[in-house]
Amino acid sequence: MPKVLGMRCRECGEEYPMNPIHVCELCFGPLEVLLDWELLEGKLTREKIEKGPKSMWRYWDLLPVEGPPTVGRNVGFTPLVKAERLGREFGLKNVYVKNDAVNHPTLSFKDRVVALALTKAREFGYETVACASTGNLANSVAAHAAEGGFHSYIFIPDNLEQGKVIGTLVYGANVLAVSGNYDEVNRLCAEAGDKYGWGFVNINLRPYYGDGSKTFGYEIAEQLGWKAPDHIVTPCAGGSLISKTYKGLNELNRLGLLENGGTEGIPTKMYAAQAKGCSPITTAIKEKYEIFRPQKPNTIAKSIAIGNPADGHIAIETVRKSGGWAEDVTDEEVVEGIRLLGRTEGIFTETAGGVTTAVFKKLAEQGHFGENETVVISITGNGLKTIEAVAGKLGSTVHIQPNLASLAEALQTEKLLATV
Amino acid sequence: MAVSVLIPTPMRKQTNEQDTVEVNPGTIATMVKELAAQYPGIEKRLVDDQGELRRFINFYVNEEDIRFLEGKETPLNDGDTVSIVPAIAGGC
Numbered sequence: 199m200p201k202v203l204g205m206r207c208r209e210c211g212e213e214y215p216m217n218p219i220h221v222c223e224l225c226f227g228p229l230e231v232l233l234d235w236e237l238l239e240g241k242l243t244r245e246k247i248e249k250g251p252k253s254m255w256r257y258w259d260l261l262p263v264e265g266p267p268t269v270g271r272n273v274g275f276t277p278l279v280k281a282e283r284l285g286r287e288f289g290l291k292n293v294y295v296k297n298d299a300v301n302h303p304t305l306s307f308k309d310r311v312v313a314l315a316l317t318k319a320r321e322f323g324y325e326t327v328a329c330a331s332t333g334n335l336a337n338s339v340a341a342h343a344a345e346g347g348f349h350s351y352i353f354i355p356d357n358l359e360q361g362k363v364i365g366t367l368v369y370g371a372n373v374l375a376v377s378g379n380y381d382e383v384n385r386l387c388a389e390a391g392d393k394y395g396w397g398f399v400n401i402n403l404r405p406y407y408g409d410g411s412k413t414f415g416y417e418i419a420e421q422l423g424w425k426a427p428d429h430i431v432t433p434c435a436g437g438s439l440i441s442k443t444y445k446g447l448n449e450l451n452r453l454g455l456l457e458n459g460g461t462e463g464i465p466t467k468m469y470a471a472q473a474k475g476c477s478p479i480t481t482a483i484k485e486k487y488e489i490f491r492p493q494k495p496n497t498i499a500k501s502i503a504i505g506n507p508a509d510g511h512i513a514i515e516t517v518r519k520s521g522g523w524a525e526d527v528t529d530e531e532v533v534e535g536i537r538l539l540g541r542t543e544g545i546f547t548e549t550a551g552g553v554t555t556a557v558f559k560k561l562a563e564q565g566h567f568g569e570n571e572t573v574v575i576s577i578t579g580n581g582l583k584t585i586e587a588v589a590g591k592l593g594s595t596v597h598i599q600p601n602l603a604s605l606a607e608a609l610q611t612e613k614l615l616a617t618v
Numbered sequence: 619m620a621v622s623v624l625i626p627t628p629m630r631k632q633t634n635e636q637d638t639v640e641v642n643p644g645t646i647a648t649m650v651k652e653l654a655a656q657y658p659g660i661e662k663r664l665v666d667d668q669g670e671l672r673r674f675i676n677f678y679v680n681e682e683d684i685r686f687l688e689g690k691e692t693p694l695n696d697g698d699t700v701s702i703v704p705a706i707a708g709g710c
Contacts, residue, residue, distance in 0.1 A: 209674060221704040223628045224663060226674040228705075332709050384706045385678060389624065400707045408707060435709020489673060492685050501709060506683065508705035511673060 201237055202262045205229040205405055208512065216262070218322050218397065220404040228509065229405045231262040235452070242453055244424060254310050254413035260449060261314055261413075262406050268320045269346035270313025272302045274413050278421035281575070284542040284555075288562035292572045294427070295539070296418055298579070299547050304341045304365065305580035306334035306548075307439065311410035312342045315399045318406040324397035325349060330387040331400075332380050332435065332501045333362030334579050339399055340371035351396065353383050358500060361583040379495055381506045408509075411439045415446025418574055425457045426450075426464040428571040429522070431558045433550045433578055434470045434479045435502035437513030443576070444468050444516050467522035469566070470513055471557035473497035473532060473549075476505055479513050480524035490514060498529045498587045499549040501579060523566060527556040533591050535559065536581060546581035554578070621694045623649065624701045632660040646677055647690045649700065664702075676703045 205214045209227025220229060242259050250256030254274025255267050277297045285293030298307035312335070319327050328351040329339045336352045343350035352366055356375035366373050376383045391401050399407050419426055426447045432440040447466055451459035458465060472480040475497030482490035490510045495503035507513065517524055527535065532549055535556030539545050547555065558575050567573050581588070596611070598604040620640040625633050633639055634657075641652045650671075654661035666672055677684045677692075678701040684692045694700065 219628070221628055221674065223631070225666075225672055226628065226663070226704045228674065228707075330706065380709070381683075382681070385676070385681070385701065385703050388626065388703045388706055389701065391627065404707050436707045438707050438709075492683055494686070504709045506676065506705070507709075508674075508707045 203232040218402040269316045269342045273309040273313040304337040307578040308334040308338040311407040312338040314410035315403045315407040319397035326396045328396040329399040330383045336366040340366045340369035344369040411442035412446035415443035426466045427574045429573045431469040432576040433554045435504040437507040437509035441512045441516040468520040469522045470524040471554045472526045473499040474526045476503045477526040480526040483524035501550045525557045525560045531556040548579040548584040551577045622699045632657045
Protein backbone atom coordinates (compact mmCIF):
# COMPACT_ATOMS: atom_id res chain seq x y z
CA MET A 199 0.00 0.00 0.00
CA PRO A 200 1.43 3.41 -0.87
CA LYS A 201 2.55 5.32 2.20
CA VAL A 202 2.67 8.69 0.44
CA LEU A 203 -0.58 10.51 -0.28
CA GLY A 204 0.86 13.28 -2.44
CA MET A 205 2.30 16.74 -1.92
CA ARG A 206 1.05 19.91 -0.30
CA CYS A 207 2.13 23.54 -0.62
CA ARG A 208 3.63 24.80 2.63
CA GLU A 209 2.45 28.30 1.87
CA CYS A 210 -1.16 28.02 0.68
CA GLY A 211 -2.08 24.35 1.33
CA GLU A 212 -2.89 23.40 -2.28
CA GLU A 213 -2.45 19.64 -2.82
CA TYR A 214 -0.80 17.82 -5.73
CA PRO A 215 -0.19 14.20 -6.78
CA MET A 216 3.37 12.79 -6.57
CA ASN A 217 5.07 14.25 -9.64
CA PRO A 218 8.43 15.79 -10.43
CA ILE A 219 7.25 19.31 -9.61
CA HIS A 220 8.74 21.45 -6.89
CA VAL A 221 6.72 24.60 -6.45
CA CYS A 222 3.06 25.34 -6.03
CA GLU A 223 1.44 26.40 -9.29
CA LEU A 224 -0.71 28.88 -7.39
CA CYS A 225 1.76 30.73 -5.18
CA PHE A 226 5.22 29.26 -5.89
CA GLY A 227 5.51 28.05 -2.30
CA PRO A 228 7.63 24.92 -1.70
CA LEU A 229 5.84 21.56 -1.89
CA GLU A 230 6.09 19.04 0.90
CA VAL A 231 5.51 15.32 0.80
CA LEU A 232 2.34 14.15 2.58
CA LEU A 233 2.76 10.84 4.39
CA ASP A 234 -0.21 8.61 5.12
CA TRP A 235 -0.13 8.89 8.91
CA GLU A 236 -3.11 6.58 9.36
CA LEU A 237 -1.02 3.85 7.78
CA LEU A 238 2.01 4.63 9.93
CA GLU A 239 0.67 5.50 13.36
CA GLY A 240 0.81 2.61 15.79
CA LYS A 241 2.53 0.38 13.25
CA LEU A 242 6.02 1.77 12.94
CA THR A 243 7.90 0.79 16.08
CA ARG A 244 11.38 1.34 17.49
CA GLU A 245 12.03 -2.38 17.17
CA LYS A 246 11.17 -2.37 13.48
CA ILE A 247 13.52 0.56 12.84
CA GLU A 248 16.31 -0.93 14.97
CA LYS A 249 16.16 -4.15 12.97
CA GLY A 250 16.66 -2.21 9.73
CA PRO A 251 19.95 -1.65 7.89
CA LYS A 252 22.68 0.48 9.51
CA SER A 253 21.95 3.30 7.07
CA MET A 254 19.37 6.05 6.54
CA TRP A 255 17.18 3.41 4.90
CA ARG A 256 16.21 2.02 8.32
CA TYR A 257 13.65 4.86 8.16
CA TRP A 258 12.36 3.75 4.73
CA ASP A 259 8.77 3.82 6.00
CA LEU A 260 9.04 7.59 6.51
CA LEU A 261 10.66 8.38 3.14
CA PRO A 262 8.78 9.25 -0.07
CA VAL A 263 9.85 6.33 -2.27
CA GLU A 264 7.76 3.40 -3.39
CA GLY A 265 10.37 0.68 -3.77
CA PRO A 266 13.69 -0.20 -2.14
CA PRO A 267 16.67 2.14 -2.55
CA THR A 268 18.39 1.75 -5.92
CA VAL A 269 21.39 4.00 -5.18
CA GLY A 270 23.13 5.04 -1.97
CA ARG A 271 22.18 1.96 0.03
CA ASN A 272 24.95 2.62 2.57
CA VAL A 273 24.32 6.31 3.20
CA GLY A 274 23.76 7.65 6.70
CA PHE A 275 23.74 6.30 10.24
CA THR A 276 26.86 8.36 10.87
CA PRO A 277 28.38 8.55 14.36
CA LEU A 278 26.86 10.73 17.07
CA VAL A 279 30.03 11.49 19.00
CA LYS A 280 29.91 12.53 22.65
CA ALA A 281 32.15 15.60 22.63
CA GLU A 282 33.52 15.51 26.19
CA ARG A 283 36.56 17.71 25.64
CA LEU A 284 34.73 20.30 23.57
CA GLY A 285 31.91 20.45 26.12
CA ARG A 286 34.32 20.83 29.02
CA GLU A 287 35.76 24.04 27.51
CA PHE A 288 32.35 25.63 28.06
CA GLY A 289 31.31 23.84 31.26
CA LEU A 290 28.82 21.63 29.42
CA LYS A 291 28.41 17.92 30.16
CA ASN A 292 26.29 16.66 27.28
CA VAL A 293 27.60 18.00 24.01
CA TYR A 294 27.40 15.75 20.93
CA VAL A 295 28.66 16.04 17.38
CA LYS A 296 26.50 14.48 14.67
CA ASN A 297 29.32 13.69 12.30
CA ASP A 298 28.24 13.67 8.65
CA ALA A 299 31.83 14.60 7.73
CA VAL A 300 32.21 10.81 7.47
CA ASN A 301 29.00 10.09 5.59
CA HIS A 302 29.34 7.47 2.86
CA PRO A 303 30.32 7.92 0.05
CA THR A 304 31.17 11.63 -0.42
CA LEU A 305 31.73 12.82 3.15
CA SER A 306 28.85 15.23 3.61
CA PHE A 307 25.19 15.19 4.66
CA LYS A 308 24.30 15.65 0.99
CA ASP A 309 24.62 11.90 0.48
CA ARG A 310 21.34 11.59 2.38
CA VAL A 311 19.37 13.87 0.10
CA VAL A 312 20.92 12.51 -3.07
CA ALA A 313 20.36 8.84 -2.20
CA LEU A 314 16.68 9.67 -1.83
CA ALA A 315 16.42 12.02 -4.84
CA LEU A 316 18.12 9.60 -7.25
CA THR A 317 16.14 6.61 -6.00
CA LYS A 318 13.07 8.74 -6.72
CA ALA A 319 14.51 9.90 -10.08
CA ARG A 320 14.73 6.25 -11.13
CA GLU A 321 11.13 5.67 -10.03
CA PHE A 322 10.10 8.64 -12.19
CA GLY A 323 12.05 7.18 -15.12
CA TYR A 324 14.80 9.81 -15.49
CA GLU A 325 18.04 8.72 -17.16
CA THR A 326 19.84 12.03 -16.69
CA VAL A 327 20.20 13.89 -13.43
CA ALA A 328 21.54 17.37 -12.70
CA CYS A 329 22.04 19.84 -9.89
CA ALA A 330 23.16 23.34 -9.01
CA SER A 331 25.67 23.11 -6.20
CA THR A 332 28.05 24.89 -3.88
CA GLY A 333 30.21 21.75 -3.95
CA ASN A 334 29.02 19.01 -1.62
CA LEU A 335 25.87 18.35 -3.60
CA ALA A 336 27.98 18.27 -6.78
CA ASN A 337 30.22 15.55 -5.29
CA SER A 338 27.28 13.52 -4.12
CA VAL A 339 25.14 13.74 -7.27
CA ALA A 340 28.14 12.85 -9.44
CA ALA A 341 29.03 9.84 -7.24
CA HIS A 342 25.50 8.48 -6.97
CA ALA A 343 24.87 9.06 -10.68
CA ALA A 344 27.95 6.94 -11.39
CA GLU A 345 26.73 4.24 -9.01
CA GLY A 346 23.27 4.21 -10.57
CA GLY A 347 24.39 4.54 -14.20
CA PHE A 348 22.74 7.94 -14.75
CA HIS A 349 24.17 10.65 -17.01
CA SER A 350 24.85 13.75 -14.95
CA TYR A 351 25.24 17.49 -15.44
CA ILE A 352 26.61 19.43 -12.51
CA PHE A 353 26.46 23.25 -12.35
CA ILE A 354 28.84 24.97 -9.93
CA PRO A 355 30.08 28.52 -9.33
CA ASP A 356 33.49 28.87 -11.03
CA ASN A 357 35.30 29.86 -7.81
CA LEU A 358 34.86 26.58 -5.91
CA GLU A 359 37.60 24.89 -3.92
CA GLN A 360 39.79 22.44 -5.89
CA GLY A 361 38.81 19.51 -3.67
CA LYS A 362 35.18 19.95 -4.57
CA VAL A 363 35.84 20.29 -8.29
CA ILE A 364 38.14 17.27 -8.47
CA GLY A 365 35.79 15.37 -6.16
CA THR A 366 33.11 15.82 -8.83
CA LEU A 367 35.12 15.24 -12.02
CA VAL A 368 36.47 11.92 -10.72
CA TYR A 369 33.04 10.33 -11.06
CA GLY A 370 32.85 11.11 -14.76
CA ALA A 371 30.21 13.83 -14.50
CA ASN A 372 29.77 16.72 -16.95
CA VAL A 373 30.77 19.72 -14.83
CA LEU A 374 29.70 23.21 -15.88
CA ALA A 375 31.52 26.00 -14.02
CA VAL A 376 29.36 29.11 -14.23
CA SER A 377 30.82 32.63 -13.95
CA GLY A 378 28.95 33.89 -10.94
CA ASN A 379 27.87 33.02 -7.41
CA TYR A 380 25.55 30.21 -6.38
CA ASP A 381 22.44 32.37 -6.62
CA GLU A 382 23.31 33.05 -10.25
CA VAL A 383 23.98 29.38 -10.93
CA ASN A 384 20.58 28.66 -9.45
CA ARG A 385 18.78 31.15 -11.62
CA LEU A 386 20.39 29.68 -14.72
CA CYS A 387 19.40 26.15 -13.66
CA ALA A 388 15.83 27.22 -12.98
CA GLU A 389 15.65 28.69 -16.45
CA ALA A 390 17.33 25.65 -18.02
CA GLY A 391 15.38 23.25 -15.80
CA ASP A 392 12.61 21.81 -17.89
CA LYS A 393 14.14 22.56 -21.24
CA TYR A 394 16.24 19.42 -21.17
CA GLY A 395 14.00 16.96 -19.35
CA TRP A 396 16.55 16.22 -16.64
CA GLY A 397 15.88 15.22 -13.08
CA PHE A 398 17.22 18.31 -11.33
CA VAL A 399 17.94 17.18 -7.79
CA ASN A 400 17.39 20.55 -6.14
CA ILE A 401 14.70 21.78 -8.53
CA ASN A 402 12.08 19.36 -9.85
CA LEU A 403 13.14 16.64 -7.37
CA ARG A 404 13.37 19.10 -4.47
CA PRO A 405 10.52 17.78 -2.29
CA TYR A 406 12.14 14.31 -2.26
CA TYR A 407 15.66 15.64 -1.91
CA GLY A 408 14.53 17.74 1.05
CA ASP A 409 13.04 14.78 2.86
CA GLY A 410 16.42 13.01 2.88
CA SER A 411 17.48 15.56 5.50
CA LYS A 412 14.81 14.28 7.89
CA THR A 413 17.00 11.22 8.48
CA PHE A 414 19.59 13.51 10.13
CA GLY A 415 17.00 14.25 12.81
CA TYR A 416 15.75 10.65 13.11
CA GLU A 417 19.28 9.40 13.68
CA ILE A 418 20.10 12.01 16.34
CA ALA A 419 17.05 10.94 18.37
CA GLU A 420 17.60 7.21 17.95
CA GLN A 421 21.29 7.54 18.84
CA LEU A 422 20.42 9.48 21.99
CA GLY A 423 18.28 6.53 23.09
CA TRP A 424 15.08 7.75 21.39
CA LYS A 425 15.28 11.20 22.92
CA ALA A 426 15.02 14.59 21.26
CA PRO A 427 17.97 16.76 22.41
CA ASP A 428 17.47 20.09 24.18
CA HIS A 429 19.41 22.07 21.56
CA ILE A 430 20.60 21.56 17.98
CA VAL A 431 22.98 23.97 16.23
CA THR A 432 22.74 23.71 12.44
CA PRO A 433 24.39 25.57 9.57
CA CYS A 434 22.04 27.35 7.18
CA ALA A 435 22.53 27.90 3.47
CA GLY A 436 19.23 27.44 1.63
CA GLY A 437 17.69 26.78 5.04
CA SER A 438 16.38 23.28 4.42
CA LEU A 439 18.38 21.09 6.85
CA ILE A 440 17.35 22.94 10.00
CA SER A 441 13.64 22.65 9.29
CA LYS A 442 13.85 19.06 8.06
CA THR A 443 15.84 17.97 11.12
CA TYR A 444 13.13 19.52 13.28
CA LYS A 445 10.43 17.92 11.16
CA GLY A 446 12.11 14.52 11.55
CA LEU A 447 12.09 14.83 15.33
CA ASN A 448 8.46 15.90 15.33
CA GLU A 449 7.49 12.94 13.15
CA LEU A 450 9.11 10.53 15.62
CA ASN A 451 7.13 12.25 18.36
CA ARG A 452 3.92 11.92 16.38
CA LEU A 453 4.57 8.19 16.12
CA GLY A 454 5.08 8.01 19.89
CA LEU A 455 8.67 6.84 19.51
CA LEU A 456 10.35 9.44 21.75
CA GLU A 457 11.06 9.06 25.48
CA ASN A 458 10.72 12.79 26.04
CA GLY A 459 8.00 13.67 23.55
CA GLY A 460 4.26 13.96 24.08
CA THR A 461 1.30 16.03 23.03
CA GLU A 462 3.08 19.17 24.21
CA GLY A 463 5.65 18.64 21.46
CA ILE A 464 9.40 18.13 21.63
CA PRO A 465 11.73 20.15 23.88
CA THR A 466 14.30 20.80 21.15
CA LYS A 467 15.39 24.36 20.41
CA MET A 468 16.88 24.91 16.96
CA TYR A 469 19.76 27.34 16.37
CA ALA A 470 20.74 28.68 12.95
CA ALA A 471 24.43 29.22 12.17
CA GLN A 472 25.72 31.37 9.32
CA ALA A 473 28.88 33.21 8.31
CA LYS A 474 28.69 36.98 8.73
CA GLY A 475 29.58 37.33 5.05
CA CYS A 476 26.34 35.58 4.13
CA SER A 477 23.79 35.85 6.89
CA PRO A 478 20.29 36.59 5.57
CA ILE A 479 18.68 34.03 7.91
CA THR A 480 20.55 34.81 11.14
CA THR A 481 20.22 38.55 10.54
CA ALA A 482 16.45 38.25 10.14
CA ILE A 483 16.20 36.24 13.36
CA LYS A 484 18.46 38.51 15.41
CA GLU A 485 16.93 41.73 14.09
CA LYS A 486 13.40 40.27 14.35
CA TYR A 487 12.61 41.03 10.68
CA GLU A 488 9.44 39.50 9.36
CA ILE A 489 11.12 38.49 6.09
CA PHE A 490 14.79 38.04 5.29
CA ARG A 491 16.68 40.36 2.98
CA PRO A 492 18.85 38.68 0.36
CA GLN A 493 22.60 39.35 0.45
CA LYS A 494 25.57 39.11 -1.92
CA PRO A 495 27.75 36.44 -0.30
CA ASN A 496 31.35 37.14 0.69
CA THR A 497 32.78 34.43 2.95
CA ILE A 498 35.24 31.53 2.94
CA ALA A 499 32.32 29.28 3.92
CA LYS A 500 31.41 28.73 0.28
CA SER A 501 29.29 25.64 0.80
CA ILE A 502 26.76 27.75 2.71
CA ALA A 503 27.17 31.01 0.76
CA ILE A 504 23.60 31.36 -0.45
CA GLY A 505 22.40 34.94 -0.33
CA ASN A 506 18.85 34.19 -1.40
CA PRO A 507 17.83 31.11 0.61
CA ALA A 508 14.85 29.25 -0.86
CA ASP A 509 13.83 27.83 2.50
CA GLY A 510 14.89 30.90 4.45
CA HIS A 511 11.35 31.70 5.58
CA ILE A 512 10.87 28.17 6.86
CA ALA A 513 14.25 28.17 8.61
CA ILE A 514 13.36 31.42 10.42
CA GLU A 515 9.93 30.05 11.35
CA THR A 516 11.51 26.83 12.69
CA VAL A 517 13.97 28.71 14.91
CA ARG A 518 11.22 30.98 16.27
CA LYS A 519 8.70 28.21 16.84
CA SER A 520 11.22 26.04 18.65
CA GLY A 521 12.37 28.86 20.92
CA GLY A 522 15.93 28.79 19.58
CA TRP A 523 18.19 31.56 18.35
CA ALA A 524 20.78 32.39 15.69
CA GLU A 525 24.33 33.64 15.45
CA ASP A 526 26.85 34.44 12.74
CA VAL A 527 30.64 34.47 12.79
CA THR A 528 33.52 36.12 10.92
CA ASP A 529 35.81 34.19 8.58
CA GLU A 530 38.52 34.31 11.29
CA GLU A 531 36.08 32.71 13.73
CA VAL A 532 35.26 30.06 11.10
CA VAL A 533 38.93 29.02 10.98
CA GLU A 534 39.03 29.09 14.80
CA GLY A 535 35.92 26.88 14.82
CA ILE A 536 37.58 24.33 12.53
CA ARG A 537 40.64 24.29 14.82
CA LEU A 538 38.52 24.06 17.97
CA LEU A 539 36.70 20.95 16.75
CA GLY A 540 39.95 19.49 15.46
CA ARG A 541 41.98 19.96 18.63
CA THR A 542 39.25 18.96 21.10
CA GLU A 543 37.51 16.11 19.28
CA GLY A 544 39.81 14.96 16.49
CA ILE A 545 37.24 15.80 13.84
CA PHE A 546 38.28 17.79 10.76
CA THR A 547 35.32 19.63 9.33
CA GLU A 548 34.98 21.95 6.35
CA THR A 549 34.24 25.66 6.59
CA ALA A 550 30.50 25.11 7.13
CA GLY A 551 31.36 22.98 10.18
CA GLY A 552 33.72 25.74 11.30
CA VAL A 553 30.76 28.11 11.18
CA THR A 554 28.64 25.72 13.20
CA THR A 555 31.31 25.06 15.81
CA ALA A 556 32.12 28.76 16.15
CA VAL A 557 28.42 29.58 16.52
CA PHE A 558 28.09 26.83 19.14
CA LYS A 559 30.94 28.51 21.05
CA LYS A 560 29.27 31.90 20.81
CA LEU A 561 25.88 30.57 21.93
CA ALA A 562 27.51 28.67 24.81
CA GLU A 563 29.27 31.85 25.94
CA GLN A 564 25.97 33.72 25.74
CA GLY A 565 24.51 31.18 28.17
CA HIS A 566 21.95 29.49 25.93
CA PHE A 567 22.84 25.97 27.13
CA GLY A 568 22.41 24.55 30.63
CA GLU A 569 25.26 22.50 32.13
CA ASN A 570 23.41 19.18 31.90
CA GLU A 571 21.32 19.89 28.82
CA THR A 572 21.91 17.95 25.62
CA VAL A 573 23.42 19.99 22.81
CA VAL A 574 23.96 18.56 19.32
CA ILE A 575 26.31 20.24 16.84
CA SER A 576 25.45 19.39 13.22
CA ILE A 577 28.68 18.75 11.32
CA THR A 578 27.70 18.48 7.68
CA GLY A 579 30.94 18.25 5.71
CA ASN A 580 34.59 17.16 5.68
CA GLY A 581 37.62 19.41 6.12
CA LEU A 582 39.73 17.64 3.51
CA LYS A 583 37.51 19.23 0.84
CA THR A 584 38.31 22.81 1.81
CA ILE A 585 41.95 22.78 2.83
CA GLU A 586 42.53 26.14 1.08
CA ALA A 587 40.48 27.78 3.82
CA VAL A 588 42.89 26.76 6.58
CA ALA A 589 46.19 26.31 4.70
CA GLY A 590 48.84 28.49 6.33
CA LYS A 591 46.67 29.18 9.38
CA LEU A 592 47.37 26.05 11.41
CA GLY A 593 51.05 26.55 12.28
CA SER A 594 53.82 24.80 10.38
CA THR A 595 55.73 21.55 10.50
CA VAL A 596 59.03 21.38 12.37
CA HIS A 597 61.87 20.24 10.16
CA ILE A 598 64.45 17.90 11.70
CA GLN A 599 67.25 15.57 10.67
CA PRO A 600 66.83 11.78 11.08
CA ASN A 601 68.85 11.61 14.32
CA LEU A 602 68.12 11.85 18.05
CA ALA A 603 70.21 14.97 18.58
CA SER A 604 68.14 16.87 16.07
CA LEU A 605 64.93 15.59 17.66
CA ALA A 606 66.11 16.55 21.16
CA GLU A 607 67.00 20.01 19.96
CA ALA A 608 63.63 20.45 18.36
CA LEU A 609 61.82 19.28 21.49
CA GLN A 610 63.60 22.00 23.45
CA THR A 611 62.09 24.74 21.35
CA GLU A 612 59.25 26.69 22.83
CA LYS A 613 57.17 26.11 19.78
CA LEU A 614 56.99 22.37 20.27
CA LEU A 615 56.41 22.53 24.01
CA ALA A 616 53.57 24.96 23.44
CA THR A 617 51.65 22.50 21.32
CA VAL A 618 51.65 19.67 23.89
CA MET B 619 11.41 47.28 -28.80
CA ALA B 620 9.74 46.22 -25.62
CA VAL B 621 10.53 44.51 -22.33
CA SER B 622 10.87 40.70 -22.50
CA VAL B 623 9.52 38.68 -19.61
CA LEU B 624 10.71 35.07 -19.18
CA ILE B 625 7.84 32.96 -17.85
CA PRO B 626 8.73 29.99 -15.61
CA THR B 627 7.21 26.58 -16.31
CA PRO B 628 4.66 26.58 -13.44
CA MET B 629 3.16 29.80 -14.84
CA ARG B 630 2.94 28.88 -18.51
CA LYS B 631 -0.59 27.53 -18.26
CA GLN B 632 -1.62 31.17 -17.85
CA THR B 633 0.38 32.36 -20.87
CA ASN B 634 -0.86 29.68 -23.27
CA GLU B 635 2.50 27.87 -22.89
CA GLN B 636 4.52 30.87 -24.12
CA ASP B 637 7.91 30.97 -22.37
CA THR B 638 8.55 34.63 -23.21
CA VAL B 639 6.03 37.46 -23.37
CA GLU B 640 6.46 41.19 -24.00
CA VAL B 641 5.28 44.20 -22.02
CA ASN B 642 5.72 47.95 -22.35
CA PRO B 643 8.46 49.85 -20.51
CA GLY B 644 7.53 51.03 -17.01
CA THR B 645 8.26 49.35 -13.68
CA ILE B 646 7.87 45.89 -12.17
CA ALA B 647 4.54 47.11 -10.75
CA THR B 648 3.23 48.22 -14.17
CA MET B 649 4.51 44.95 -15.66
CA VAL B 650 2.37 42.98 -13.17
CA LYS B 651 -0.69 45.06 -14.10
CA GLU B 652 -0.09 44.64 -17.80
CA LEU B 653 0.43 40.87 -17.49
CA ALA B 654 -2.76 40.68 -15.42
CA ALA B 655 -4.71 42.42 -18.17
CA GLN B 656 -3.28 40.20 -20.92
CA TYR B 657 -3.37 36.86 -19.10
CA PRO B 658 -6.26 36.30 -16.74
CA GLY B 659 -5.26 34.42 -13.59
CA ILE B 660 -1.61 35.42 -13.62
CA GLU B 661 -1.91 38.27 -11.11
CA LYS B 662 -2.85 35.97 -8.21
CA ARG B 663 0.31 34.01 -8.86
CA LEU B 664 2.55 37.04 -8.77
CA VAL B 665 1.09 39.00 -5.86
CA ASP B 666 -0.65 38.08 -2.62
CA ASP B 667 -4.01 39.32 -1.29
CA GLN B 668 -2.33 42.50 0.00
CA GLY B 669 -0.94 43.26 -3.44
CA GLU B 670 2.66 42.49 -2.40
CA LEU B 671 4.95 40.42 -4.64
CA ARG B 672 4.87 36.81 -3.43
CA ARG B 673 7.79 35.92 -1.17
CA PHE B 674 8.73 32.69 -2.92
CA ILE B 675 9.19 34.33 -6.31
CA ASN B 676 12.35 36.10 -7.36
CA PHE B 677 12.25 38.83 -10.00
CA TYR B 678 15.41 39.72 -11.88
CA VAL B 679 15.93 42.62 -14.27
CA ASN B 680 18.84 41.89 -16.62
CA GLU B 681 20.06 39.19 -14.19
CA GLU B 682 19.95 41.44 -11.08
CA ASP B 683 17.55 40.62 -8.21
CA ILE B 684 15.08 43.51 -7.87
CA ARG B 685 15.57 43.44 -4.08
CA PHE B 686 19.04 44.87 -4.80
CA LEU B 687 17.44 47.44 -7.14
CA GLU B 688 14.26 49.35 -6.36
CA GLY B 689 11.91 46.45 -5.69
CA LYS B 690 8.47 46.89 -7.25
CA GLU B 691 9.47 50.34 -8.47
CA THR B 692 12.50 49.07 -10.41
CA PRO B 693 12.32 50.75 -13.83
CA LEU B 694 11.98 48.66 -17.00
CA ASN B 695 13.34 50.13 -20.21
CA ASP B 696 13.14 49.05 -23.83
CA GLY B 697 15.27 45.97 -24.38
CA ASP B 698 15.37 44.91 -20.72
CA THR B 699 14.75 41.28 -19.79
CA VAL B 700 12.81 40.30 -16.69
CA SER B 701 13.23 36.77 -15.29
CA ILE B 702 10.59 35.39 -12.96
CA VAL B 703 12.17 32.51 -11.04
CA PRO B 704 10.84 30.42 -8.17
CA ALA B 705 13.16 30.13 -5.17
CA ILE B 706 15.50 27.11 -5.37
CA ALA B 707 16.86 24.96 -2.58
CA GLY B 708 20.55 24.30 -2.00
CA GLY B 709 23.41 24.16 0.49
CA CYS B 710 22.09 23.06 3.87
